[in-house]
Amino acid sequence: GNTTIMKNRLQGEFKPDKLIPFKTTKEEAIEEFKKNVKKRWFAPSDFHDEKNIEKIRGVYIPFWLFDVKVSGELDATSTTSTSWTVGNTVYTKTDTYRLEREGEMEFNKIPVDGSTRFDDDIMNTIEPFNYEDLEEYNHAYLSGFLAEKYDVEEEKSFNDATLRSLNSTRDEMKRDMGMGIKSIINDTLKAEKLLTKYALLPVWMINVKYKDKFYTFAMNGQTGEFVGNIPVDKKKALKYGILTFVITFSLSR
Numbered sequence: 001g002n003t004t005i006m007k008n009r010l011q012g013e014f015k016p017d018k019l020i021p022f023k024t025t026k027e028e029a030i031e032e033f034k035k036n037v038k039k040r041w042f043a044p045s046d047f048h049d050e051k052n053i054e055k056i057r058g059v060y061i062p063f064w065l066f067d068v069k070v071s072g073e074l075d076a077t078s079t080t081s082t083s084w085t086v087g088n089t090v091y092t093k094t095d096t097y098r099l100e101r102e103g104e105m106e107f108n109k110i111p112v113d114g115s116t117r118f119d120d121d122i123m124n125t126i127e128p129f130n131y132e133d134l135e136e137y138n139h140a141y142l143s144g145f146l147a148e149k150y151d152v153e154e155e156k157s158f159n160d161a162t163l164r165s166l167n168s169t170r171d172e173m174k175r176d177m178g179m180g181i182k183s184i185i186n187d188t189l190k191a192e193k194l195l196t197k198y199a200l201l202p203v204w205m206i207n208v209k210y211k212d213k214f215y216t217f218a219m220n221g222q223t224g225e226f227v228g229n230i231p232v233d234k235k236k237a238l239k240y241g242i243l244t245f246v247i248t249f250s251l252s253r
Helices: 027-038 120-125 154-177 234-252
Strands: 052-086 089-113 180-189 189-209 213-220 227-230
Touching: 027 052, 027 189, 027 213, 027 227, 052 154, 089 120, 089 154, 089 180, 089 189, 120 213, 120 227, 154 180, 154 189
Parallel strands: none
Antiparallel strands: 052 089, 052 180, 052 189, 189 213, 213 227
16 A cells, blocks of 8 residues: 555566556545545445545556557448338338448557456546557656556457457448448458557546445546446435336326
8 A cells, every 4th residue: 555666567578668647636536436426316325425435546557559450341231121002002122232341440549458457347438548648658657656567468458459440440331331231241351450559547446345345446547537336225216216106107197
């Protein structure tokens, strides 16, 4: 829990290329936690109490940032139907089309969490980061914060970046086709790694203990984006359900 930094842990292959400094404070993270809990109707009334916060830490999380180019073809079939009536007979005409798209897209700095210690879903949800604030790595920025080194290798992380870039390219091509797609019949899209940077990105991690259960929340230390699962007060939910039923029943009479 202290702020001592082991400088030699981030040397050699573990020395980051870039870093985004923290733009938000510990106090702002606590206030954002309280605000988010209060917005949830069914959250326990005392869950947002600051005494439940067991630990809050500013952590520089290791991320791989990939520049990726995707190129290839996507072919699909599509159908359109028109109907008309003559007398008592309904006629339907169905046209089948082949749609073809070819092209390439480039993606800059696709982030992939490089640490197994942090939940990927949480890390993905607090994106995006504003990369205009990226600085050359300087050990001085770590003062007062914790910093993790990566334990997921670059190539394994690139698999995640590949999947994201391919899916985004497919979605864009499908949008460009503009018609109801029946099925994909040919997909030659491939991803090429153009550039890799290893960066530390700022995240506030908040651990909450409530009624002997632990809950983890995270806040983007640059943008303030907040994420976490809040428990449901069953009594509140039941009261709301009964009240809704009574109001609906009254209106329907």
